Amino acid sequence: MSQSTPARVFLKGNEAVCYGAIEAGCRYYFGYPITPQSEIPALMSSELPKHGGQFLQAESEVASINMLLGASACGARAMTSSSSPGISLKQEGISYLAGSELPGLIVNISRSGPGLGGIDASQADYFQAVKGGGHGDYRMIVLAPHSVQEMYDLTMHAFDLSDRYRMPAMLLGDSLVGQMKEAIELRPRPEVELPAKDWIVTGKGGREEQRIVKSLFLGDGELEAHNRHLQAKAQALRANEVMAEEVALEDAELVLVAFGAAARIAKTAVRMAREAGLKVGMLRPITLFPFPEQHLARLAETARRFLCIELNTGQMVEDVRLAVNGRREVHFYGRPPGTGSLPTPEELYEQIRESY
The missing domain is CATH 3.40.50.920 (Rossmann fold)
Incomplete structure (x- = not known):
């Protein structure tokens, strides 16, 4: 899609997320349909293969977040999406992503709750997103678009931040911004410098030294040092990335x-x-x-x-x-x-x- 003159198109917010993800280099999507975000898996299923990517409808939200973890550990840009109850099911996997210092994008087109609730616009997932809905002492990058253009732009930005800080990122929208249509520009992804993924897992016996990704730290003082390291990254975000x-x-x-x-x-x-x-x-x-x-x-x-x-x-x-x-x-x-x-x-x- 990258081009010198941005294309101007009329899209739903959910559709804009898909095009932003593909422009950002996302080539793997794992998800499960739920209203009001179902346009995302539907469009990714048709568009990703055109760009050499793979779409997989997982058997559940729990499976999809763990597939995201696996793809990320191999160095791929990958994403998943859901709506509030589905995001709740992903919380354990998000904690494992954070603990393993793995990037990846989670899109929440939130709906009303608690429980099954309804499909109306809601911002009741704020606590879950910004306070860490999974177990442990971690933070996650959370971006909140308020327009279809930002659904596109912030999707790309979320991928870059996630890679830069090696932590999961969430795009927190709702059924209003996900379902409304606006004219937007499909801008090329900005040129950014990102750190090399020198942590990508390698198999034992390969030409390179074996590398593993884990969130289990049992050595004396290891887990405390790891948690302090995670919090230092959160402080760096506070210092450098507020918008x-x-x-x-x-x-x-x-x-x-x-x-x-x-x-x-x-x-x-x-x-x-x-x-x-x-x-x-x-x-x-x-x-x-x-x-x-x-x-x-x-x-x-x-x-x-x-x-x-x-x-x-x-x-x-x-x-x-x-x-x-x-x-x-x-x-x-x-x-x-x-x-x-x-x-x-x-x-x-x-x-x-x-x-x-």
């Missing part, structure tokens, strides 16, 4: 904080507030981990209060409060998922007026 969008923050007295689909609605509410003469801005975290803590800490020096907007009953708001560290009030407005439960810009504008 956030700033909207009308120059003189903002009230700062909205929203990500993904909720941020699209909040942007309109911010514009309505500005037209009414209210000094309101918005910070949109693009990386949910690493979270833009320093951005919020700086804003707390000038803004009077914050309003966190989420499609859940309150999750990211806890990280906003930690970043603000008690220096300013942090209000919350959320809508738990349900049929037709998306808030309107007018609804958010009323919340802005109450918090202002």
